[in-house]
Amino acid sequence: MTRLPELADRIDRLVLSHEELQRAHALLAAQLEAVTAERDSLKSRLSAARARVDALLDRLPADAAPQGPTE
Template sequence: MAQSSQIDRIAERVERLLVRYEELQRTNALLAEQVEVLTHERDSLKSRLSAARTRVEALLERLPEAAAGPAPQKDPA
């Protein structure tokens, strides 16, 4: 009788572990999907940043030399 009860407890614990395992598998799949989405978003933002940086650098190159340097300071005397 005691052995049957022990087997039942072990079987119940195994069932709970299997349910928990399935929950963790689903959670892991959702997290992997989020990582993929965020990685794609990060790559897109990096690409946009690079394009914006290129445009800013091109605009800076078009500025006249005097405008690119520091403004001349007046002598306080």
């Protein structure tokens, strides 16, 4: 019956490993939520900036269209 203590030790290690993985998963889930929120905020800011640039371009007179590079 020496296998019983070995199995008990292995189960203890598995439980500890499982708990550690659960903590790591929770941290990763929180990080994912944070970076997803940051991405969404940046996409929104980019969209607003594009709209402002487009509005400014629409206000330019037709003869003020950009020419090629000047040297």
